[in-house]
Amino acid sequence: MEQEEAIDAAHQDPYLTTHPLTPDRIAFVKDHLARSPYKDAQLPSGFDSGFDMVKAKLDGFLDSPGPTYRAYAAKETTPAVRYARVVLSHRMGDEAGSLRLLDGLIAEQPSSPWLQELKGQVLFESGSGRAALAPYQQAVRLAPDQPLIRQSLAHVMIESNDPALLRPAIDHLQTALRYDREDDETWHWLGVAWGRLGNLGEANLALAEEAMLQNDIRSARRFAQEAAGALPPGPSKLRALDISNAVKRENRT
Template identity: 35%
Template sequence: MRLFAHILAFLALATFAGQPASAQSILRDAETEAFLDDISAPLVEAAGLVPGNVDVVLINDPSINAFVAGGQVVYIHSGLIDAADTANEVQGVIAHELGHITGGHIIRIREGYGAATNITLLSMLAGIGAALAGAGDAAMGIIMAGQQAALGKFLAFSRTQEASADAAGAKYLSDAGISGRGSLAFFGKLLNKEVRYGIRQDDEAGFYRTHPLSGDRISKLRETYEVDPAWEAPLDPDWERRFQRVKAKLQGYVAKPEYTYRDYPESDQSTPALLARAYAYHKEARIDRALDTADALIARDPADPYFLELKGQVLLESGRPGEAIVPLRRATELTRAEPLIAAMLGHALIATEEEANYEEAERVLRAAVGRDRYNPFAWYQLGVVYAARGDMPRARLASAEQQVMNRQYPLALRSAQAAEAGLPTGSPDWLRAQDIAMEARALMEQQCEIKNGRGCADLRR
């Protein structure tokens, strides 16, 4: 049964990947998100999609991977950013994933699974028949052969989709005037890993892979890229500069400090190195070193909002919210109230516990959730400031918003019902409370069906 278990494991992975972003370990950073949006925008447009409707989401996972899971969202693992050397390499991955979106591959995966399941069921029925006839060994052989055929059919379907996404990604890079050199370079890294860890490159080993062999992919893509007019296009220096900053910040935030100090030693006084070490110092509670490094960055460019955000974050998270307000307020102004930075400013204002700061906190937090509703932390902080100002119905509504995003559906339902009871009938907030209550109730019902095979009668009341 091990072969069929591979199919089930793959489907379980697909199910996990299809969970809402709030259910996964999502990394959110204003500078990183702006960078990913900017480098993907020309590719999204080349794919015939609307840039503002496609999201690139970073997941805290050290493996080298990227995937789509329905909708117009590309998920990238932090390990992929760490493995890449250029923004152009990341663009190659994004272009490939956009090929999955435009090809409707997540929807069509049911076709491949359905065909594989039919083969498996037929082989099991035949095997049961053989077993009933007394041929136990033959029954097991029939079942195993059927499962092997099923897995082969399913993975062949998957490999076809990957090849299709490769071709689509190459076209999007070309149409956007972006070189495919980064795409080839990244596949080269994957091939080197396969060789290093002894993964065989022959067809027998490749049969059980969901992707075409890396060597084959490189060969086919090279033929396409090298004749493309964009092959010799220079890399965008601004994107490459920003990529090095984002990569350094990411390592400083997720890696062990000793690894950060190894890769970005004190002798390296570049901006990316200072950013990486600032986060590493902060993780080790070396607050003075972190602040000195942040100040050194600000001295290089006093109008860089992300340097100011860094200083504000270190001050806020080290228990000095009053001092954090000035740099965070300035960063918010420079980014025109970027939601993540504005939410941090709101947090700092509330953390001072000074009533005079609550009005500004409410204003910046409302602006933050107005531009980015999918930020449970900002909703939580908004609920805190509403409660501090005595507006309990809206405090309940803000709690319901963040609870439903955190999949706390019973709490979200109760909070939404309490908010609805206290808000003016027919007002936008009252209507929103009704919407959240219905959403929470529906999701609870869905969970009951998955768990019990039937709905929960008490939720229908």
């Protein structure tokens, strides 16, 4: 960094020009860390193993399979290594191998919602949508306050094309929105579910919310106006009118 700062300004990294990392700033950080009341604090029990599991899952999904297989060698049997290989096997189309490894991890960690969630994902993406319901439902029982798990379960319910599962899917999506109203995909699936039940007012309202989050103002206005015209008096109709009026007030039409 000091060498970079010694370079003529015209040839410096633009970031360092506006964010100089001088020895004084480094010294400031060191002093802050030395004075911090948390400098000797220990990480919570299980933090390292939990971090390793998160990293393994991300590596499995995001990195190229070849290097990741080598990084997570089969001869190692730690939970993180097997977790990465669950994902890699799934990505390579080996559903049976992926599920075999995953079931072993679940037997060791039966209270983990994330393992159940991943099992549901593997089954669903492998074409076993009905079988995916049970692990997703178990994941929700283990982590009822995690909106993304509820969203995934609702998605599987909707894609099952079973009319009896549409209302439970809506319940899960509405619960998810109580935790996070900024997820456009949750609104999308709520719109789909209401539409399949024939409630076009609620369907269009949900799609208006989705469009607003995506900054698709033209669609938001159209869906909100259609929702306001179809909904009976009540909170949903007022929300549709609020969206429509907000678009007009901001002159974003």
